[in-house]
Amino acid sequence: xxxxxxxxxxxxxxxxxxxxxxxxxxxxxxxxxxxxxxxxxxxxxxxxxxxxxxxxxxxxxxxxxxxxxxxxxxxxxxxxxxxxxxxxxxxxxxxxxxxxxxxxxxxxxxxxxxxxxxxxxxxxxxxxxx
Numbered sequence: 001x002x003x004x005x006x007x008x009x010x011x012x013x014x015x016x017x018x019x020x021x022x023x024x025x026x027x028x029x030x031x032x033x034x035x036x037x038x039x040x041x042x043x044x045x046x047x048x049x050x051x052x053x054x055x056x057x058x059x060x061x062x063x064x065x066x067x068x069x070x071x072x073x074x075x076x077x078x079x080x081x082x083x084x085x086x087x088x089x090x091x092x093x094x095x096x097x098x099x100x101x102x103x104x105x106x107x108x109x110x111x112x113x114x115x116x117x118x119x120x121x122x123x124x125x126x127x128x129x130x
Contacts, residue, residue: 003031004031004032004033004034004064005032005033005063005064005081006032006033006034006061006062006063006064006074006077006078006081007033007034007035007036007061007062008021008024008033008034008035008036008059008060008061008074008078009036009038009047009050009055009059009060009061009062010035010036010037010038010059011037011038011039011055011056011111012037012038012039012040012127012128012129013039013123013124013125013127014111014112014115014123014124014127015115015119015121015122015123015124015127016111016114016115016118016119017059017111018124018127018128018129019119021035021129022129024078024079024082025129027082027083027084028081028082029082030081032081032082033078033081033082035129037129038050038052038055038056038060039052039056049062049068050062050068057108057109058070058071058104058105058108059071059074059075059108060074061073061074061077061078063077071101071104071105071108072088072091072092072097072100072101072104073092075088075091075104076088076089076091076092
C-alpha cells in the first residue's frame, strides 16, 4: 500500500461512485488515499482478501494497519484524511449512525437506479477517476 493511509475499493462502473472518488482524489493533495476499482481485470490477483461480489454491494476500505472497514466508515475515514471529516462526522455519532448506516445500505443497493436519476447514466463501462 505504498505510503497511503487508506485504500478504497470502489465500483468503477457506478457513475456516482466514480464521481465521489474523483472528488476525493482532487482533495487528496498529500496522497493519503489509494483508489482501487474492484472491476479491474487483475483486481482479484492484487487483492485476494477482498471479495469482489461483496465489494460491489457496498464500499470497502483497508487501513494502513490492514484492518478492513466498510460503508460509511470508509467514507468518514477518507473525508477525514482530506481534512473534511467534520462534514460527515455526525453520521458516525451513536444514534444517528444506525439510521445513517441503514440509509447508506439502501443507497448502495439502489445506486444504479439513483445514478440513472441523477446523472442519466445507470452504469458506465469505462469510468475513470483520472
